[in-house]
Amino acid sequence: MNTPALDDKIRQTEALLASLLETVDPLGVRVAWTGGKDSTVVLFIWKALMDHHGLGSVRAINLDTGCKFPEVIAFRDRLAEQWGVDLHVARPNLHLRGYPLAEDVISCCRDLKVEPLKQAVRDTATSHLLTGIRRDEHPDRADRQAMEDRDSPVHVMVNPILDWTETDIWAFHARFDLPHCELYDQGYRSLGCQPCTKKPGTGGDERSGRDQAKERSLKTLTSLGYF
Numbered sequence: 442m443n444t445p446a447l448d449d450k451i452r453q454t455e456a457l458l459a460s461l462l463e464t465v466d467p468l469g470v471r472v473a474w475t476g477g478k479d480s481t482v483v484l485f486i487w488k489a490l491m492d493h494h495g496l497g498s499v500r501a502i503n504l505d506t507g508c509k510f511p512e513v514i515a516f517r518d519r520l521a522e523q524w525g526v527d528l529h530v531a532r533p534n535l536h537l538r539g540y541p542l543a544e545d546v547i548s549c550c551r552d553l554k555v556e557p558l559k560q561a562v563r564d565t566a567t568s569h570l571l572t573g574i575r576r577d578e579h580p581d582r583a584d585r586q587a588m589e590d591r592d593s594p595v596h597v598m599v600n601p602i603l604d605w606t607e608t609d610i611w612a613f614h615a616r617f618d619l620p621h622c623e624l625y626d627q628g629y630r631s632l633g634c635q636p637c638t639k640k641p642g643t644g645g646d647e648r649s650g651r652d653q654a655k656e657r658s659l660k661t662l663t664s665l666g667y668f
Contacts, residue, residue, distance in 0.1 A: 454601045469568030474501040476517040480573030498527040502561045506553040507537045508634045516622040531561035543636040546655040569597045572668040581660040
């Protein structure tokens with residue numbers, strides 16, 4: 442079976458998000474924007490729809506664990522200002538000094554990512570959270586659905602680019618001249634926290650630079666509330 446062309450994937454993504462815009466209050470929709478290449482595509486498309494309908498600023502949630510690359514944080518702040526993003530930055534409610542970063546990946550991600558994300562969804566009254574996850578980037582995401590009901594707190598996780606590939610993402614960036622974090626130009630392909638991210642080796646897949654213990658635990662993290 443032929444893979445749908447990028448134009449088809451763009452139309453499918455736009456149709457999903459346009460349908461969402463027609464059925465829910467846009468004030469309750471936020472993009473889970475990491476500052477990475479994938480969620481920036483989602484932010485751009487959702488912003489275009491909001492602008493087209495005159496619905497004001499695009500809203501987003503960003504997880505700042507306290508150990509992100511400074512280049513990612515700088516890019517986030519720069520683009521948020523340029524695009525007029527109503528940005529809610531979620532931070533863990535703990536001190537990192539003395540915290541055992543990345544020693545237990547489940548506990549670390551739960552404390553620094555999952556719990557702050559859940560609190561941000563509550564604090565912003567988010568009913569629908571748009572993510573930039575893709576099926577092809579990890580086996581544990583192969584069966585993810587475009588719309589997923591979540592509880593604690595109750596919201597819908599919307600995954601509008603599930604069928605896109607890494608090549609699609611960069612082709613879209615090139616077509617619309619989207620900005621991206623400079624770390625990608627240095628050889629990084631997937632950006633997480635500094636202790637768990639490095640450049641992939643020659644011939645490695647997209648997420649081979651991520652901590653592999655965490656990669657093996659992705660399904661568990663998703664069950665806890667991560668995207």
